Amino acid sequence: MSRHQAAKKNVRIWQKFTMEIKKGTAVSPGVAIAKSLIIDSEDYRIPRRSIKPTQRMIEIQRVRNAFRAAGDELAQLKAEQKTIEQRKIKDIFAVHLSFLRDRNLRRRITDLVHSESVTAEYAVSATLREIASNFAKVKDAYISERAADIYDIERRLLKQLVGGKREDVEHLTEEVAVVARNLSPTQTAEFNKKFVKGIATDAGGRTSHTAIVARSLGIPAVVALEDLTETISGGGIVIIDGNRGIVIVNPDDETIRQYEEYSLEFTELGHRLDAIKEKPAETRDGMRITLLGNIEFPDEAEVVLQKGGEGIGLYRTEFLYLNRPSEPTEEDHYQAYAETVRVFKHRPVIIRTVDLGADKYTQSKRFAPEPNPFLGLRSIRFCLQNLTMFKTQLRSILRASVLGEVKIMFPLITSPQESMQAKMILHDVMEDLDEESIAYNKDIQIGVMIETPSAALTASTLARDADFFSIGTNDLIQYTLAVDRGNELVSTLYSSVDPAVLRLIRTVIQDAHKAQIGLSVCGEMASEPEYIMLLLGMGVRTISLTPPMIPKIKQIIRSVTIEDCNNVARAVLGMNSERQISSYLRDVTRTILPEAF
Amino acid sequence: MRAEENTLEKVVCETGVEIKNADGLHMRPAMQFVDVANKFECDIMVSNDENSVDGKSIMQMSMLAATCGTKLKIKAEGADAQQAINALQELVEEKHFDEPTPSGQKER
Numbered sequence: 001m002s003r004h005q006a007a008k009k010n011v012r013i014w015q016k017f018t019m020e021i022k023k024g025t026a027v028s029p030g031v032a033i034a035k036s037l038i039i040d041s042e043d044y045r046i047p048r049r050s051i052k053p054t055q056r057m058i059e060i061q062r063v064r065n066a067f068r069a070a071g072d073e074l075a076q077l078k079a080e081q082k083t084i085e086q087r088k089i090k091d092i093f094a095v096h097l098s099f100l101r102d103r104n105l106r107r108r109i110t111d112l113v114h115s116e117s118v119t120a121e122y123a124v125s126a127t128l129r130e131i132a133s134n135f136a137k138v139k140d141a142y143i144s145e146r147a148a149d150i151y152d153i154e155r156r157l158l159k160q161l162v163g164g165k166r167e168d169v170e171h172l173t174e175e176v177a178v179v180a181r182n183l184s185p186t187q188t189a190e191f192n193k194k195f196v197k198g199i200a201t202d203a204g205g206r207t208s209h210t211a212i213v214a215r216s217l218g219i220p221a222v223v224a225l226e227d228l229t230e231t232i233s234g235g236g237i238v239i240i241d242g243n244r245g246i247v248i249v250n251p252d253d254e255t256i257r258q259y260e261e262y263s264l265e266f267t268e269l270g271h272r273l274d275a276i277k278e279k280p281a282e283t284r285d286g287m288r289i290t291l292l293g294n295i296e297f298p299d300e301a302e303v304v305l306q307k308g309g310e311g312i313g314l315y316r317t318e319f320l321y322l323n324r325p326s327e328p329t330e331e332d333h334y335q336a337y338a339e340t341v342r343v344f345k346h347r348p349v350i351i352r353t354v355d356l357g358a359d360k361y362t363q364s365k366r367f368a369p370e371p372n373p374f375l376g377l378r379s380i381r382f383c384l385q386n387l388t389m390f391k392t393q394l395r396s397i398l399r400a401s402v403l404g405e406v407k408i409m410f411p412l413i414t415s416p417q418e419s420m421q422a423k424m425i426l427h428d429v430m431e432d433l434d435e436e437s438i439a440y441n442k443d444i445q446i447g448v449m450i451e452t453p454s455a456a457l458t459a460s461t462l463a464r465d466a467d468f469f470s471i472g473t474n475d476l477i478q479y480t481l482a483v484d485r486g487n488e489l490v491s492t493l494y495s496s497v498d499p500a501v502l503r504l505i506r507t508v509i510q511d512a513h514k515a516q517i518g519l520s521v522c523g524e525m526a527s528e529p530e531y532i533m534l535l536l537g538m539g540v541r542t543i544s545l546t547p548p549m550i551p552k553i554k555q556i557i558r559s560v561t562i563e564d565c566n567n568v569a570r571a572v573l574g575m576n577s578e579r580q581i582s583s584y585l586r587d588v589t590r591t592i593l594p595e596a597f
Numbered sequence: 598m599r600a601e602e603n604t605l606e607k608v609v610c611e612t613g614v615e616i617k618n619a620d621g622l623h624m625r626p627a628m629q630f631v632d633v634a635n636k637f638e639c640d641i642m643v644s645n646d647e648n649s650v651d652g653k654s655i656m657q658m659s660m661l662a663a664t665c666g667t668k669l670k671i672k673a674e675g676a677d678a679q680q681a682i683n684a685l686q687e688l689v690e691e692k693h694f695d696e697p698t699p700s701g702q703k704e705r
Contacts, residue, residue, distance in 0.1 A: 091625055092624075094625075094628060095624040095625055095627075095628045095655070098628045098631060098632070098655045099655055099656060102631075102654050102655050102656050103654070104651055104653070104654030104656055104657055105654065105655075105656040108656075131656060131660065134660055135659075135660070135662070138662040140621060140662065140664045146623060146624050146659065149624060
């Protein structure tokens, strides 16, 4: 966005108080009315902002400080690259360091601050982007690709300049609605939940990480707003309607009043749903369904309990690796698990081993992003190549297993060999614990996440060696349909009920039943009201979902019969088009449960 | 240091070099060039047909975008100009930045 444009717009709004309504995708329910806080995305699109001539010296000093701090950071990173394989990375860092120590470059930037009276971040960004575009023009591919290096140097400098402002999100003192082009998992994890009342982003889709985190924290969120950050200027009131997928910029008094009422009604509805908390998740014809919660942080365990969840079906453990300078210790892991397990005592807590990589990787630690991270070194693959880290986690899970009913789950398994390898390492860790006479549950259940087409297609083999399956629909859909769920240009192609996806899910359910092992569904699909009847009809009896959705899903389960569900599943599995299936499911859900919509 | 003392006694040296490594003057060679250049007190200018840049600035050097076969002129001005020219010429034409040359690759 251009804050310059925004500033101009601000003047216009000042004169006319123009209210603007933007439509996006609702990804987390609720309504937020708060002051907007715009935060820069990681690719730092820096607006041109003019400064007073008297402020120029300050900005020039900021440029110098940023060069120094970025240089120090880089020198340290460079020193950390010790092995022979890392030599190439070390070389690259050396080149970047050379740029950061290039007085000529620094002078070009400070000259720009001086001559144009612009901010340090704008001068850095404009200069380096100009240099990068010069590289990109060179015909020689080898040289033109070096533009990427310049962008990396730009990011590193901007991190120093803008990074300070990002602390705003950590050190908030008043309620805000966060507005951003896109949010990284790290940024979202940094939010102080007490003050962030809503989230609105330009990019993203229903299953983007922002959406998942927002839902699990119970923060209203709207994504895919395209150019919201260009429309809005920070500090003004914004309404985020996470039910209808609307964001209202500069709302007038009447609109604010209407929304305050609506927000109150919505909260009351929430309370009504909470009232069914004590009632079982049972269909009208008496089929008992188990509802578990997906959590990201230990303190969400309480939310699951409040919402009536009967355990944790997916405990994501990546948070332990985000927001910290060093790797978590065994004790860090243990404390996080013990805290959650104690909340649930003898009810299941399924801990998923770390799923780092791809969108969730702490990218700043990495120099060269993988060209295709979703098909790269992520998740279990990453663990199997970083055994010390993996074993530390397994050790602490095993230690926590004596405190309650802990289960282990391995993510992104693509072949029986991988699952066997992971189990072998677990057994190594068990032997270590035996030798040290440390207690653990020797019969701990070990499960496999089915989230790749290869795992779904070989489920019968995988089932021989697993105590349970959990279907991770998000990745399964992404890998089956080859759609990046966070890319708004193709996110409409992403669908839980594409016939291809449903066939894979059906195979997995049938294979799990044949092998008589446990089965649950833990992807976002399980928290979509219109898919519940289908899942039950396909034979799912355990569902793990985002905690705030538990009451609503329970209400649906309590209003249907398994017979209805079986009929729905039968009809759907006979259909060949995604569009037909979705509209059928929408109609059915509306007829059977008019109150759910 | 001598240069500072005898500012009037300006040594100017010039030479032409040809980039011989296959990948051209990309980032790492540019860094090596700048590292060597910065060891000397003298001013160093490097030029191709169009531009003349500061041989001590990696930004400017890498923007020359000199590919394999490009001919560059190096001009040094200052007390240690001759040593600088010698060192840089050796780096570009003899060591060719410790990288393979096109003919070297063909032999393999």
